Amino acid sequence: MHYSVSAVLLFLLLAGEGAALAQSPESSVGLSVRRIELVSDDAQPSVEVAVSPGLSTVFLFDSEVSREGLILEGRERFAMVDAGLNTLRLVPSEKISAGERLKLTVRFLDGAAPASSTFVLVSHPARSEALVEVYRRRRGVETYQEEARQARIEAERCREENERLRAERSAPDGLTGLISTAVLSKRGVGFRDLTEGVTPAPGGAAVKQYVYAYRATRRVAVEVTFMSRGDAQPWTAVGAMLRGKANDELKVLQVWQSGPVAPGSGVQRVVVEAEAAFESPQGSFTLKLWDADGRRTVTLGNVTFP
Incomplete structure (x- = not known):
């Protein structure tokens, strides 16, 4: 037809x-690098992290974590749980439901405060946070410079997107608009x-x-x-x-x-x-x-x- x-x-x-x-x-597939700084007291709120079926989410810690102390709610809903000394890679399977919230608790080996941290993994049907950097110590100036660089890139992307939207909104309607915006x-x-x-x-x-x-x-x-x-x-x-x-x-x-x-x-x-x-x-x-x-x-x- x-x-x-x-x-x-x-x-x-x-x-x-x-x-x-x-x-x-x-x-595209994952969001940009997420950086989380933990506080040393018990008032640290649980941080939400987006995950999605079939997509990797990698946690990178600046302190060694206990593999035995890892607690992941609904572990059977993950196709991969790969824990290293400073990393944790999670890949949810299709068993996880959109909007589902699962707790992840990690414990640190050095005895410093905070001794553990809890995250809430929030399932999204298509979006995930690809890399999450978790800091317990004072961050180096390099990480702030990289964060500022990423913020400038995101601001430039938003500026270009706003210009595109303004151009399309100011275009004529109908067939003339398709021609004027070079879509046709x-x-x-x-x-x-x-x-x-x-x-x-x-x-x-x-x-x-x-x-x-x-x-x-x-x-x-x-x-x-x-x-x-x-x-x-x-x-x-x-x-x-x-x-x-x-x-x-x-x-x-x-x-x-x-x-x-x-x-x-x-x-x-x-x-x-x-x-x-x-x-x-x-x-x-x-x-x-x-x-x-x-x-x-x-x-x-x-x-x-x-």
Whole structure:
């Protein structure tokens, strides 16, 4: 099934109307380096750390930790728990539920205060903190310089993102806007029907009906129509991830949904638009959608682009 270019353009125009749910872009696979400084008294609050199924989170300590004193709640939900003298690598498995909170307690060997520290691992369907540096002693000036450098990089990224958003907002609506922002090239928009080829994960928050993929200049989009599974609670996607087999991700620009997926609501459309660093992303991707609290997700595998 192939639509004409005019039909695809109509889709792009319609996708800009209605109830739009914009997703703030996040970093690729993991967040930037997290640095945590522990205090010497017992008032140290538990620090939350984001983890995600299949993605590594590595703790790096400036003091040696006790392997025997490691306490991990729900250890059976992790595919890997690799503890060293100064490191701890965690890889959650698919058994961990989105939004689940598990306590991690580590104990230090040198007898100095604090003798232990507790972290709360918060499961996210697609995002994790890749590296967490934990300090009990005074940090060196080099770590502060590196932190300042990363802050400057993040500030520059935010500045560029704001400029892009301003440019797109000031552009005309409709077809003229697609041309003026160079989203539409002379070759038009590529289209592919993925309905039969995608592989939905069991137990998703909604049932997919149709799946279409689009490609324009430096942009790709996936359109999915959903029906309710009969749950009493409506479902609305607020975030999305498009990840390749090598854990490479496309930068998601926005998530749009025509309305909540709920009993009696009929079919609803979800459109995920992403930025492609190269003209035609190669290979298959996994599309994951989640709601506001991250607990109810939809996962579709084998998503390819024309």
